Amino acid sequence: MAFFLSKLLWMIANPANLMGVLALLATVAALLRWRRLMIGTLTLLLALCTAMTVTPLPNAVLAALELRFPQPDLGKLPKVDGIIVLGGAVDTNRSGDFNTLVVTDAAERLLALSDLGRRFPNAKLVMTGGSANIDRDGALMEADLVRDKFLPMVGIDPGRVIFERDSRNTDENARFSAALVKPQPGDVWLLVTSAYHMPRAVGIFRHQGWPVVPYPVDYGSSRDSPISFDLLGGMQNFYWASREWIGLVYYRLLGRTDSLFPGP
Structure with missing residues (x-):
């Protein structure tokens, strides 16, 4: 509801x-x-x-x-046990219409998945995202498109990634992913999403008892507030x-x- x-x-x-x-x-x-x-x-x-x-x-x-959470200094982290990337980077409707991967303005989330996956080869990778369509009959799921279309492009083994494909929003991203990976106390998980979305996402994950480390991407604002x-x-x-x-x-x-x- x-x-x-x-x-x-x-x-x-x-x-x-x-x-x-x-x-x-x-x-x-x-x-x-x-x-x-x-x-x-x-x-x-x-x-x-x-x-x-x-x-x-x-x-x-x-x-x-966007400035609420700064980019973390990854070199100062004691370890990285996992990386969770929120959906929103793929236009599932147009991807289905044209039978190809169509990304959104939030495509940097996928670039971060590829980059961080290489930098932390022993970390678990989680891609969470289904379809935000109200009518989901026949809808493509974002996690499936990332698995089948994006990962082969960047040379990441899909077997290394845990795919959560049922969520429709950020609250379900957190709840369904937590049920899949069962994060343990002391684990260090990076959370990747757009910088403007990070405050709400962090609040939701904290509420689920999952103290993630924010890794914001996809900035849209400017520091000098120009009149354009x-x-x-x-x-x-x-x-x-x-x-x-x-x-x-x-x-x-x-x-x-x-x-x-x-x-x-």
Whole structure:
């Protein structure tokens, strides 16, 4: 139930959807000659576009998430027992449509799997990810695509990787993977996911009693908060940031994270 509720909540809260609704409402108001409503919706839409384009807001809200956990100094770790990579790097729908591996903006998660797998040859590797589709009948699972398409490209033996293919979200990533690998006290596990997603992911894994070491990748913000006059880029940054901030609140209300904004 929580999975379907989260999908519905994001459809409503998605800033891109909100801007589309405002544009539609302004058009209807203009056709019906509702002057006040038209001016009000156009003003709000213009304010949102301005905020996405000529203010540091999109970069700032994304950077707050991405800088929460720094990249670890792997040389200072006493050992690495395992590496767990969260799904989200593969577009399962398009991969099925074109019968090839189609990656997303989070493809660096897979690059980290390949890199860390070589750097720590004795560590267990876990790839966790199924399908986030509401209707999963006939859907391809991300873990299967990584096994069959990606690992042969980079020369990693699929037999070395533990594949968790049933999860639909981060909470299930943590729960289902923990049931598979049964991490022991004192084990050192690296958690690989996008930097903006790391606070929520760490909170979920901690709540499951799995104290992972964050290994963030896939950065989208900039340190100097530039004004780029790039509406599409600003909307993209704000999209991912707002999705994650809403997810932090939602998961905290459900009691699935250890704090509202997990930190080091």
